[in-house]
Amino acid sequence: MSSTTSLDAIKAAGIKVGFISTLSATDYTSYASDSRYILGGISWATLDSDLPTVISMICPPYCESFDFYYELPNSMAVIADTNSNVGYYLISESKGPSAYNIHCCGALSSLEFKAATSGSFVLQVWRAEYLIYQTTITATGGYQTHVFSPKVAIAMSDIIGWYSAGVNPIGMATSCVGDLCPQDIKIVTDMGSLSVGDFYDWSSASTMPDTAFAIKFTIVNGTVPTFSGGSSPISISESLTVGSSVTVVSLTDDFGDQFMFSDLGNPYFEINQTTGLISLMTSLPVTGVETPYFLTMSVIDSCFNTASIAINITTFVQPLAINNLPTEVEIGDDVSFETLLIVINATDPAADSISCILSSILPNTTNFRLDDYLNGTAGMFLNAGAALDFKTVEEYKISITCTGMSSTESFMTVRILDKSVTTPYTVPAWAAGAIVVSVGSVGVVLAMVCFLIVVILATTDEAEVMPPMEEDENDKTPLDDVAQMCKIIDRWESEQEGVGEI
Known part of the structure; x- marks a missing residue:
């Protein structure tokens, strides 16, 4: 050589x-x-x-630790760029070696650059011509380093670029020489800001031959993905509704990494690969006993790193339940016609049908019955001709038993109300006091008091004009008492005529 x-x-x-x-x-x-x-x-x-x-x-699939640069930025002689609102795209060279050709898979860990002027730029990662990542970096002039945390996932053949709304601060060298001198860097003026996921047609952009930038980026091995959550045993009802959430597993890896998930290996559950939510996909068999389900899942990231997780799910039997039986109901002892007291509802997901019976009544009576509708509902009735008497029995304790795959018993109290009690009318204390202290002339004062009581009581809610009817002591109203008082006063006045004043 x-x-x-x-x-x-x-x-x-x-x-x-x-x-x-x-x-x-x-x-x-x-x-x-x-x-x-x-x-x-x-x-x-x-x-x-x-x-x-x-x-x-x-050529392993991992970058291990690679530095991509034309010349080390801290020692590179640069001039200031004059372009603004400009985008750069460090495309792989069409011929020969390339200083910026990302030929391995890993994670972007750091960026070194020399700024010829102060300002800011948006570092971008492109996958073909789709923007997959960007972040804003401030340049203060001179050599500096930016560390990415978390690291950014990079796939083989990804492209590094950046956009400057103002003047591009990164220094550049024109008329560079050597095998690694870039010939095909793309430049777009009046590019404008973009969002992650946007497409940009770089094929129509201009090239910058014999131009290099004072930039160096380091790509290291990607982070091995790690699962969290879902490792503890999970218990769900065997009657869980389809679509219900079961558990959530999360995956930790480099920012923006892409994954391929294996199937859960179970026909009843599915996973949302974006959120990690595992939910019930189809109804579980109703067995009436605890049933285990084992899920296994593997994932491969864009650098072929793998991770796996095992999820243990056990179903429990949802017991039969009487859902709406109240603690007590009330009924007056003057009711003797058939009366629906309550319609109870029972559920048992493991049973095809549910039956309910009236188990016991204390004290024993035939006043009540339970009509079973055989679909998990039953009506509690007071029978026609029932003989209720508060003075004899103030309450009944009723036991109801419902049976499906299992049985359950529940209780309610029927409280009897005494409807025979009435409250006699008593002349208000203020009226009685007025009669005592206001008597002056028997003929005048008592008549005024009588008139005053009639007017006041006639304008209150207690006053009520009743049609003529057979007098009943229990049915007398306050107005009747007043009328009787007035009659007594008139009779006494007539007897006292000529006697003089008291």
Whole structure:
């Protein structure tokens, strides 16, 4: 090998250099990027069988730790860019080696650059011509480093670029020379800001021959994906509604990484690959006993890193339940016609049908019955001709039993209300006091008091004009009492005529 100039330039760009030879590996130690990339002493006759080993050795899918640059930014002589509202696209060179050709898979960990002027720019990662990532970086002038946290997932053949709304602050070198001098960098003026996911037609952009930028980016091995959540045993009802959430698993990896998920291996559950939500996809068999379900899932990221998780789900039997039986209901002892007290509802997801019976009544009576409708509902009735008497029995304790795949018993109290109690009318204290203190002239004052009571009571809610009817002591109203009082006063006045004043 007469000259290693081009070889050194290639290695400086982060490209791996290896050798396959029938000679000893030690003959190439000073030329290869790493001693691991030398396969010496092979036989050309067996090269085909050795090829997989060679490929995995020289071109593994992982970047390990690669630096991509034309010249180290901190020592590069640069001039200031004059373009503004400008976008740059570090496309792989169409001919020869490329300083910016991303030929491996990994994660963008850092960016070094030399700013000729202060300002800001939006670093961008492109997958073909689709923007997959961008972040704003402020440049203060001179050499500086930006560290990405979290690291940004990078796939082989991704493109690094950036956009500057103002003047591009990153320094540049024109009329560069050498094997790694870029010839095909794309430039777009009046580009405007974009959003992640946008498409841009870089094929129509202008190229910048013999131009390099003071920029260096480092790509390292991607993070191995890690599952979290879903590892603890999960218990769900065997009658869980289709579409219900079961658990959530989350996946940690580099920002923007893409994944391929395996099937859960179970016909009843599905996973939302975006949110990690596992939900019930179809109804579970109703067995009436605890049933285990085992889910396994694997994932491969864009750099072929893998992770897996096992999820253990156990169903439990939803017991029969009487859902709406109240603690008590009330009914007056003057009710003797058939009356629906309540319609109860029972559910048992494991049963095709449910029956309910009236188990017991304390004290024993035939006043009540339960009509079973055989569909999980039943009506509790007071029978026609029932004989309820508060003075004899104030309440009944009723037991109801419903049976499906299992049985359950529940209780309610029927409280009897005394409807025979009435409250006699009592003349208000203020009226009685007025009669005592206001009596002056028997003929005048008592008549005024009588008139006053009649007027006041006639304008209150208690006053009520009743049609003539047979007098019943219990049905007397306050107005009747007042009328009786007035009659007594009139009679007493007539007896006292000529007697004089009291």
